[in-house]
Amino acid sequence: MGFSLDFLMQGFADALSWTNLFWAFVGCLVGTLIGVLPGIGPSAGIAILLPITTMIPPTSGIIMMAAIYYGAMYGGSTTAIVVNIPGEASSVPTAIDGYEMAKQGRAGPALGICAIASFVAGTIGIVGLTLFAPILSNVALAFGPPEYFALMFMSLSLIISLSGRALLKGLIAMSLGLLASLIGQNPLTGAARLTFGWVDLMAGLNFISIIVGLFAISEVMINVERSAALIYESRIKGWMPTWEDIKRSFGAMLRASGIGFFLGLLPGCSPAVTTFIAYDAEKRFSRHPETFGKGAIEGVAAPEAANNATSTSGFIPLFAFGLPTGPPLAVLLGGLMMYGLQPGPMLFQQNPKFVWAVIASMYIGNVILLFLNLPLVGWWARIALVPFPILGPLIALFCIIGAYGIRFLVFDVWVALIFGVIGYLMRKLSFPIAPMVLATVLAPMLETSLQQSLLLSQGSPVIFFNRPIAAVFMALAILSILRGAWVQFKTHAPEIALDDADE
Amino acid sequence: MMSQRKGDIYAGCFIALLGAVVVYAASQIRGDVEERLPPRTLPYAVGFMTLAGGLGLAVKSWRFRGPAPEIHWPGRDGFVRIAANFLLLALFVILIDVLGMPIATFLYISATIWYIDRKRTIGALVAGGVSALVVYYLFMKFLELPFPMGLLER
Numbered sequence: 337m338g339f340s341l342d343f344l345m346q347g348f349a350d351a352l353s354w355t356n357l358f359w360a361f362v363g364c365l366v367g368t369l370i371g372v373l374p375g376i377g378p379s380a381g382i383a384i385l386l387p388i389t390t391m392i393p394p395t396s397g398i399i400m401m402a403a404i405y406y407g408a409m410y411g412g413s414t415t416a417i418v419v420n421i422p423g424e425a426s427s428v429p430t431a432i433d434g435y436e437m438a439k440q441g442r443a444g445p446a447l448g449i450c451a452i453a454s455f456v457a458g459t460i461g462i463v464g465l466t467l468f469a470p471i472l473s474n475v476a477l478a479f480g481p482p483e484y485f486a487l488m489f490m491s492l493s494l495i496i497s498l499s500g501r502a503l504l505k506g507l508i509a510m511s512l513g514l515l516a517s518l519i520g521q522n523p524l525t526g527a528a529r530l531t532f533g534w535v536d537l538m539a540g541l542n543f544i545s546i547i548v549g550l551f552a553i554s555e556v557m558i559n560v561e562r563s564a565a566l567i568y569e570s571r572i573k574g575w576m577p578t579w580e581d582i583k584r585s586f587g588a589m590l591r592a593s594g595i596g597f598f599l600g601l602l603p604g605c606s607p608a609v610t611t612f613i614a615y616d617a618e619k620r621f622s623r624h625p626e627t628f629g630k631g632a633i634e635g636v637a638a639p640e641a642a643n644n645a646t647s648t649s650g651f652i653p654l655f656a657f658g659l660p661t662g663p664p665l666a667v668l669l670g671g672l673m674m675y676g677l678q679p680g681p682m683l684f685q686q687n688p689k690f691v692w693a694v695i696a697s698m699y700i701g702n703v704i705l706l707f708l709n710l711p712l713v714g715w716w717a718r719i720a721l722v723p724f725p726i727l728g729p730l731i732a733l734f735c736i737i738g739a740y741g742i743r744f745l746v747f748d749v750w751v752a753l754i755f756g757v758i759g760y761l762m763r764k765l766s767f768p769i770a771p772m773v774l775a776t777v778l779a780p781m782l783e784t785s786l787q788q789s790l791l792l793s794q795g796s797p798v799i800f801f802n803r804p805i806a807a808v809f810m811a812l813a814i815l816s817i818l819r820g821a822w823v824q825f826k827t828h829a830p831e832i833a834l835d836d837a838d839e
Numbered sequence: 840m841m842s843q844r845k846g847d848i849y850a851g852c853f854i855a856l857l858g859a860v861v862v863y864a865a866s867q868i869r870g871d872v873e874e875r876l877p878p879r880t881l882p883y884a885v886g887f888m889t890l891a892g893g894l895g896l897a898v899k900s901w902r903f904r905g906p907a908p909e910i911h912w913p914g915r916d917g918f919v920r921i922a923a924n925f926l927l928l929a930l931f932v933i934l935i936d937v938l939g940m941p942i943a944t945f946l947y948i949s950a951t952i953w954y955i956d957r958k959r960t961i962g963a964l965v966a967g968g969v970s971a972l973v974v975y976y977l978f979m980k981f982l983e984l985p986f987p988m989g990l991l992e993r
Contacts, residue, residue, distance in 0.1 A: 391982045504899060508854055508892040514885045515861060527878040530864050553928075560924045560955070561913040725955035726966055729948050732928055733970060740935065741984055749932045753925075764910055765846050783881060790875040 344466060347692030351700055356396050360697045363400035364704045367407020372415060372716050376731050378408035379663040379773065380552035383544045384738030386671050394675040395690050399697040401671050402651070405664045406458060406698065409607065409647045410705045411716065413450040413640055417443055418717045426607035426643045429615040433628065433635030440631050444713070445577035449585055449633055450640045451709040452577070456586075457593040457641035458702040461648025464597055465655075466695055469684075472656035476681035479657075481788035482799045486809035488782045491603035491659055493813040495771045497820035504824070505767045512758075513775025516541050523780065524787060536747050543670055543776050545739045545748045547663070549755025550762070550769055552735045556728050557760045577633070585637035588618050592638040596645030601652055606662040606770065607643045614642030648698070654679055655691060658781070663770050666777040844900050844907040851897025858890025920955075927951050939989020940979070945971035 350356060370381035382401050389397035409426070416427040417434035430450065437446040479487070496506035519530045520540025531537040577585075592614035599605040599613065618638035619628045628635045653659040658680035660666035672679050683691050709716070739752035762769055793799035801807050865882035913921060931947035938946070949967030952959055978984045 388978070388982060388984065391984070504892055504896045508889065508896065511858075511885055511889040511892055512854075514881075515857075515889060518882050518885060522878040525878050527868055529868055529878060529882055530861065532864065557921055557925070560920050561917040723956070725952050725959060726962070728924075728955065729951035730966075730970065732924075732951070733944060733948060733974075736928070736931065736935075737974070737978060737986075740986070741978075744985060746932060746936060749935075753928065753932070757925075761850075764912065765850050766843065766910075767850075783876075786881075787876045795875045 340470075343688055343692045344696060346689065347694075347696030348699075350395065350689060350693035351399065351697035355393070356399050356693065356697060357700070359392060359396040359400040360403050360701050361704055363403025364407045364701050364708055366400075367404035367409075368411035368705065368708055368716060369719065370404060371408035371411025371413075372719060373722075373727065373731075376552055376555060377664075378405050379547055379667050380555070380735070381408065382664060382667045382671070383547040384552060384734050386544055386667065386674065387738060387741035389671070390674070394677065395693050397675065398668070398671060398677075398690075398694050399701075401668050402694060402698060403701045403704075405668065406644065406647050406701065407705055408664075409458075409644050410451065410454045410709050412643070413454075413636075414447065414713065414716050417446045417450070417636070426611045426639070428608075429611045429639035430636055430643075432615070433630070433632050436629065436631035437633070437636065442631070445581050446633070446636050447713040447717075448577040448710060449581060449637050451706060451713065452582065453585065453589045453592075453637040453640040454644045454709070455702060455706045456589045457596060457644040458648055458705070459699070460590075460593040461597055461600075461645045462695070462698045462702060464649055465651050465698070469652045469655045469695070472652060473681040473684045476657050477685075479681070479805065480803075481785040481792065482803050482806040483809065484657075485782060485785040485789050486800050486806040486813070487657060487659060488778050488785070490809040490813040490816070491661070492771065492775060492778065492782075493816045493820075494603045495774055497816045497823075502766060502768055503820040505765075506771045506820075509762070509767050509769065510771040510775040513772035514779050516546055516772075517543070517776045517779035523784065541751050542742050542748050544667075544742050545751040546755045546776055547667055547773055548735050548739050549752040549757075550759035550773060551663070552731060552738075553752060553756025554759030554763060556732050556735070557756060558763060559724055559728055581633050585633045588634040588638045589641040591621065592618060592641035593645040596642030597649045599642075600646030600649035600661065603653070603659065603661045603774075605646065607646045610642045610646040611639035614638045651695075651698075655683060656681065658683075660774065660777065663773040666774050670777055841910045841912060842907045843910055844903050846910045847900035848897050851893045851895070851900060853893070855890050855893030855897060858886050858888070858893055861886030861889060923954060924951060927954065935989075936987055937989060939991050940986035941971040941975045941988070942990055944974045 351360065366381065366385070367378070370376055370378060382404050385404065386401070389400060392400070412427040413430045413434060416431035417438050420431050420435040420438075434443075434446045434450070437443060492510055496503060496510055515530070517540070519537055521527065521538055522529055528538060595614045595617060596607070596610045599610045600607075615628075615635060615638050618634050619625050622628065622632070622634060624632070647664075650661045650665050653661055654665050654669060658669065658678060660669045669679060677683065677687060677690065735752060735756075736749055739749045740746070742748050759769060761767075762772075789799050790797075799806070800810050861882060865879045865886050868879040868882060912918075927947060927950055931943055934943040934946065937943075945967040947967075948970045949963045952963035952966055956963075974986070979986050979988075
């Protein structure tokens with residue numbers, strides 16, 4: 337099944353139903369709020385709300401979750417520009433020129449360009465998603481268990497090798513994620529693994545508790561430590577950029593959208609990575625690179641566009657292969673599985689109504705976000721600066737509600753608290769968190785496909801190398817491991833991961 | 840203050856120890872060895888990977904001799920703040936089943952806001968009350984999430 341206008345129109349009809357429209361709006365609103373608030377990111381936000389969405393229909397639930405993700409990408413720049421506090425790591429490059437513009441009294445136009453760049457890039461990303469996802473899902477129909485195992489193996493190795501200079505730490509984080517998911521009963525034989533005789537561990541650790549702990553609770557702990565207390569003083573005057581601003585930044589938006597879109601297809605290329613690449617590329621491309629860092633509007637438009645294009649294009653491997661490229665999409669994958677939907681090629685075959693409704697809702701969500709962000713930007717900026725003494729406990733409360741709401745077991749909340757401490761220590765010691773989250777989510781699929789592959793080959797691992805697609809993925813995985821090992825060998829610097837906290 | 844190097848050595852040793860424990864625990868897993876993928880294989884593999892990764896990190900950091908960045912651990916005040924907040928959070932979790940979600944929420948939010956900023960006593964109580972009402976009406980009544988009612992049930 338390729339792209340079909342009929343399916344897309346049917347998707348729009350579904351997405352425009354009052355129920356789905358309402359949940360898309362809620363998702364955009366919550367997403368912008370999550371993006372604006374520095375204490376919480378999209379992965380934690382989606383994870384916290386995931387158990388609560390079981391009360392609403394699956395299509396509405398996933399529409400809302402997706403809207404939270406791309407909504408968070410819109411909102412992340414607000415505090416970066418107004419007070420030089422990026423809501424997400426991906427907004428750090430936006431802060432460079434955005435805050436300079438704010439100091440020059442041009443915070444409004446900077447925020448306006450952010451919203452326009454996000455809209456342009458988001459739309460380009462969704463058009464790409466509409467056209468490419470069905471085609472790739474057709475390719476993925478040829479995949480059997482060995483190809484899936486090789487694909488997931490490749491994604492994990494790519495994510496580790498993209499952990500900045502911290503290859504060993506990335507490997508350790510991935511091992512910890514796999515360890516966490518191995519706890520409990522073997523899915524096929526039922527044998528207890530790593531439970532140490534503890535009955536509560538027999539059912540395993542829920543990945544939502546793990547994500548809530550790693551991202552949200554650890555973030556609260558970091559903020560408590562800093563004793564953060566923000567006071568909002570400046571006012572946003574005139575949010576509309578001039579024609580000159582738009583003319584100057586339009587090319588940057590398009591170029592950065594392309595960079596963000598294509599890099600966003602790769603596992604591990606989170607918006608935190610692509611925004612820096614887009615900013616750097618724009619600086620090199622510019623006729624006036626000296627203005628970058630001093631309030632260049634292209635320096636605001638480029639990272640914002642890359643940010644949104646990356647987050648949208650990440651849906652392509654998710655829908656086509658069932659492969660999340662970063663933590664927020666891994667949580668979304670968990671949400672899909674919670675609803676009994678298995679992303680991958682069969683999603684387009686068996687649930688076309690669902691998948692096209694979600695895609696269509698993204699076009700609508702993009703428009704909703706433009707209206708939510710452009711005229712209301714001053715209001716968002718004020719919300720963002722709720723003092724931490726109030727915000728922190730409320731975020732923690734939502735974490736507890738989210739973790740408790742999974743199975744209504746206090747055990748899950750304790751798991752979230754323990755992983756909160758682990759996440760805090762990982763941040764302090766510069767361990768990347770993304771490989772751990774992705775390993776936790778992918779481990780059950782990885783194990784099942786490995787088991788099935790070995791059954792097919794009667795126990796021989798050669799099956800991963802004598803089937804062409806699997807062999808290509810395995811070769812890429814091995815190349816990425818060798819490249820990482822080479823970088824390790826060449827650099828004698830201490831292991832410091834890129835900041836991937838909740839991207 | 841602690842250097843990144845020292846922190847990595849400690850972390851590496853701890854992770855290697857964890858890996859060793861996992862390898863031992865994997866050896867205790869009972870399962871059919873006739874299976875194509877016996878139940879202990881993956882735990883073994885991951886345990887060895889953790890062990891090797893931890894040792895690798897410890898050795899690499901130990902051999903590193905250049906200027907390493909500092910880890911910004913919190914000062915005494917910061918540690919006390921984190922510990923107190925964590926304790927309040929743990930107390931909240933314990934009280935959920937005893938007092939019920941709305942009352943536990945009220946106590947937790949009020950106490951934590953008051954602890955972080957003593958000047959906000961009234962604000963803390965109001966925020967606690969509003970949060971409890973949101974938990975009750977939004978989550979328990981509207982979304983029908985079966986959170987424990989505790990004392991309010993009586």
